[in-house]
Amino acid sequence: MSTSARAAVAVEALRTELQDFSLPEIGADDGLLQVEVAGVCGTDWEIYRRESRGRGLGPLILGHENIGRIVALGERAAERWGASVGDRVAVEEFLPCGHCRFCLSGRGWLCDKTDSRGAGPFLRYGSTPTTIPPALWGGFGEYLYLHPNSLIHRLSDDLPGEQAALFVPLSNGIRWVAEVGKGGPGGSILVQGPGQHGLGCVVAAKAAGMETVIVSGLSHSPYRLEVARALGADLTIEADREDVAARVRDATGGRGADIVVDLAPGATETVEIAVDAAAKTGVVILAGSKHGRAVEGFSNDATVRKELTVRGVRGRDYASVERALDLIASRRFPLELMCTHTFGLSETDKALRLVGERWDRAAIHVNVVPAP
Ligand SMILES: [Zn+2]
Ligand SMILES: [Zn+2]
Numbered sequence: 001m002s003t004s005a006r007a008a009v010a011v012e013a014l015r016t017e018l019q020d021f022s023l024p025e026i027g028a029d030d031g032l033l034q035v036e037v038a039g040v041c042g043t044d045w046e047i048y049r050r051e052s053r054g055r056g057l058g059p060l061i062l063g064h065e066n067i068g069r070i071v072a073l074g075e076r077a078a079e080r081w082g083a084s085v086g087d088r089v090a091v092e093e094f095l096p097c098g099h100c101r102f103c104l105s106g107r108g109w110l111c112d113k114t115d116s117r118g119a120g121p122f123l124r125y126g127s128t129p130t131t132i133p134p135a136l137w138g139g140f141g142e143y144l145y146l147h148p149n150s151l152i153h154r155l156s157d158d159l160p161g162e163q164a165a166l167f168v169p170l171s172n173g174i175r176w177v178a179e180v181g182k183g184g185p186g187g188s189i190l191v192q193g194p195g196q197h198g199l200g201c202v203v204a205a206k207a208a209g210m211e212t213v214i215v216s217g218l219s220h221s222p223y224r225l226e227v228a229r230a231l232g233a234d235l236t237i238e239a240d241r242e243d244v245a246a247r248v249r250d251a252t253g254g255r256g257a258d259i260v261v262d263l264a265p266g267a268t269e270t271v272e273i274a275v276d277a278a279a280k281t282g283v284v285i286l287a288g289s290k291h292g293r294a295v296e297g298f299s300n301d302a303t304v305r306k307e308l309t310v311r312g313v314r315g316r317d318y319a320s321v322e323r324a325l326d327l328i329a330s331r332r333f334p335l336e337l338m339c340t341h342t343f344g345l346s347e348t349d350k351a352l353r354l355v356g357e358r359w360d361r362a363a364i365h366v367n368v369v370p371a372p
Contacts, residue, residue: 007141008348008368009130011059013050016349024134024145029080031073031146033091037342038139039065039165040366042195042265042289045356047127052291053117057129062352063139063368064093064126065168067161070146081152090167091144092151092321093125108151109315123147140348142370153321156329162339162367163328166196168316169365171324172287173200175316178208181259181283185209188252190277192216192239192270193263193288194224196338196365199231201261203333206232214251216244216273223362227337245276255279256306263288272297280306287313338365345370 004020011017026032044062047054054060070087078084096108103111112118116127125144128137136145146152155164177183187210191201194217205213215228216237225236237247248257256279264270265288274284275298303310328335340363343351347368354363 005136005141005143006345006370006372007061007136007138008345009059010048010062014048016352018346019130021130021135021141023143024136026072026074028074028076029148031077031150032071033066033068033089033144033146034071035066035068035139035142035144035370036088037067037161037165038063038368038370039168039196040351040355040368041065041168042355044126045352046289046291048352049356052289054127057127058131060127060129061136061138061141062126062348063141064124065165066091066125066139066144067155067164068144071143073146077146077148081150083152083154088155088157090153090155090164090321090325091125091146092153093168094151094315095123095125095147095149096151098149106317109317123149140345140368140370142345151318153325155325159325159329160336162342162365163335164325165367166200166328166335166338166365167321167324169196169200170203170327171316171320172197173202173204174207174323174327175320176261176285176287176313177201177204177210177259179317179320180311180313181261181285183208183210183259186211187258188212188214188255188279189259189261190214190216190244190248190257190274191261191263192244192274193265194221194228194236195263195265197287198261198263199224199228199338199364201263202228202231202233203327203335206333207327212251214248214257221361224364227364230337231333239270244273248277252279257282259283259285261285261287265289266291266293268293268295269297271295272299275299275302275308278306278308281308282306283309283311285311285313339367340364341366343368345372
């Protein structure tokens, strides 16, 4: 093993620099991961822009959908995690404290100590500055420090790395659709926004046995809607050309969708559409970032009349990740269609811009492979 790690550091807004860091000494409670693949997420782009998020964070290594192999591991960490050197693992972005009321009720993703959008100091992969030792807090680097509070999941060696990196959007989809939305056999769902998380919701809905899965997206990205259909969506709608709510009602015998998930980044009108397209007693799940913008057309009266549940979600529980990894391993869904682009470490800026600026409209899940 080398003694230093090369990483792509987001030094300031929209600028990446390759830097070398010395590898940390590993004690009894922590470890070190050699990163195999790191997925790029819309949150990486938001932080990279340093506008609505990440302004005060300083230089940092982005990347929080991390797959790799454990190359150093302390004795107590090995026992606690049930892991060994050489194990291939998925690492969640959260570093929950383990002792607060959220952690103790199984909702570690809400722990203040790992909340990058809270008021206080936090530790979290992909958004902790390199000025906090040992600097290696992101997946867009050759090595990732495994903090004692890490949440790791063991992976079999035969799982394709690029697909394994889908564990974040798939596990989020499983929690949001099946747990929060209570999606199950016979139900209907509208997913707005066929990016990686939207497609994760499609897979989760199909795996849960939902009957009518509808996806809406923009006509300039036909590949995303095509992949939605390949993953099992029964109907896709071009949101900029068609009346989404009317088409959802047509497809559901006039009732509307039992669950609507809104994932459209930055667009607020999709929240209005969600309320319009939802069935009576339906659940509207808000999972997309609107970059700080308020929703002006929100219909209080439709929400009251239909007794809707409007629910914000972020993150996932440990069990949903295990289920996502099982789903990936089952090869039941053609997930390879979601893995559209892979870049080397020196092209990290390009990978981030692909996710944020969509210079290739066909992009869905983008990966960085840091090994030289
Ligand atoms: Zn993310
Ligand atoms: Zn906590």
